[in-house]
Amino acid sequence: MKDNSCQCLKWPYPLLYDKVQKVTTDVLILGGGIAGCWAAIAAAKKGVRVALVEKGATIRSGAGGSGCDHWESAATNPCSRISPEELTQAMIKAHHGYNNGISHYIECREGYDRLLDLERFGGKIRDTEDEFLEAEFRDEKTKFLFAYDYENKFTLRVWGTTFKPALTKECRRLGVKIFDRTMATSLLTEGGKQGAKIVGATGVNGRTGEFITFQAKATVLCMSRPTRIWLFSPGLPGISEFRPPQCTGDGHAMGWNAGAEFAMMEKSVKGEWSGLRSFPPYGTGNTHNTWYACNMVDADGREIPWADRDGRTLTDISLRYRPSLGQKLFLKGGGESDIPTYEFQGPDILPLEELLAKGFKLPFYADLTGMPEQERKAIWGLMVGEEGKTKIPILKTYTEAGFDPKKHLIQSYGDGWRSGGFLPQERQLFGLPGGMVNDWNLKTNLEGLYAAGDQLLASNCHGHAAATGHYAGRHAADYTKEGAVSKIDSNQAKKERIRIYAPLKGDGRIGWKEMNMRITRLMQHYCGEIKTEELLTTGLGLLKNIQKLEVPQISAQNPHELVRTLEVLNILTNAEIILNACMARKASSKPLHFRRSDYPEMDPPDWKKFITIKLEKNKVEIGEKPLDYYGQLKEKYESHNSDYLEEHGS
């Protein structure tokens, strides 16, 4: 008889704690999400040996593994009316200069090439079945479907659930050696010295516990961004943050310990999405992102007006997808800032307070019933369906529960895309947060170390991850052709093995969840909305005490728990990076959502720059970079990519 209960079971995988596997490769990719897979493909196409290390299962891993509904900034697609230079400059301006000119120019310049690649790999990027024939947002010749700005056509609606399996298949076809269920734990440096050339990494298998050393000529970090710094629930660890729970910013912590340089790590925003507060992403009524530009009605069914950036009411639904009078383009669905810039502000419903003053009654609902059929199908069925975490959790689940977009109104629970309210100290790295500093090769300050996707300063979204992943992968491959493999320092690997296995010998007094709660409570108190020198210094001192007194007591029972535990130790390191970055900026800043009550002046001119931080001989070194450190976009790009331009045309 079949049985679906199991009270206690033997660990189902072989335990290999006593084994060490040694891998040698040319290019080592750490992280098998969108950026990692693209990096692996680009490097492998250069004819070098590639190893890809992924904590989960590459076929669906990462924040973009389950889907993607729109591909931003494909400025070179044949229908686009915006140049990559114009679009990148718009994104930089929209963030008041605090942006990554290099990575976003790469996104604008090469994103479309990656879409065409995806199609070759088996992904779906155009309306080949003519489901949206003659829709206003469809280009009949290319069969591309556009989102948001129908005039300028630089964001495409895509069938992103097809992407990750196609990328994984291509990795395998190219001979990329994939190490699934393997957590990268540290970077190995030449001679074991901080700040020296990166010569590989260590990893541990989350099923067998096997320790692995990877020796590589070049390494590409593609390991998402820090999470669970301020938000964590031991009951809901899987949905404490927007990104998958195993995306804990391990790459940031590893990079920090190796001496990598970061910028903008002082930026955090009030929480935008967490299962502690919010409803399923893209599963509530709203007018943003996947649901743009849906009709909204109030509690009495009264239609909520849409307006352009000047407050002029837009009576025709079609106008919601057009720039305002005299406006060149608007940014929506990504690229825009939380603090709207008039120049790029797109249409929206009126602000909540204004609506309440006009007598509109809460709650509001999204009303797909009144949308033109093609628009309704594009939102419910295409975008809700192809976006990550929507095919099963929203489209299938709601449909089976009786939701009919032609009949029902679906409630809105917050402003913008948010579906929950957060306290000011409940913060997140969202909306172009800080990350690693990169040059025009997407190389970090460390020799042999490259970075892509959310690992980078001011990162966001699928197209950015894909474009920067490919770019970093091919530049890393080029680098490997210049030099030989450096030797791994066996002492460094040995020390790391001792460090990572220590929790297995713990006495069980402190588990990873308690430690994560410990960190989030501390960060809410000492690095919340309002910061001061005293708060930050005390917070940092307490973190050091945790390292010294509590970390030695942390305990894990099996390889799975060991990985969860090592993640929390990385969260602790990431909290340390953030506290140090907050201490280094002695001025408040609106675009950085950064408020210091001891330095209350907002954005004094002397502080309009990136503050950089890194470890040098285990001491925090502070530096700075001008906001426009990337230089002339087109010229710089072209001088670093002559091979690519020859192959793809300029």
Added chain:
Amino acid sequence: MKGKKIFIHPETAALKPLSFNIELCDGCNRCVEVCQVDILVPHPNKGNPPVVVYPGECWYGGCCVAICPKPGAIKLNTPLMNRVYWKEKA
């Protein structure tokens, strides 16, 4: 650590993200292999639905359901507090 036998007790979580139809599920374990958080393990008795050992860690991405070759064998349960309200348009 060598030779040490370990056992796991499936965690009692606040939520039960997955349920299986034991008549439909043939224990192919495709869901075990696709889960990026690795919350499931194969059942010790072949042919049975896998065991959700770390239910609290579920990301609710639904890839396990999407990959299942037997429709209805595995179901993703939206957490109760996350269930959204809709109504018929008047």
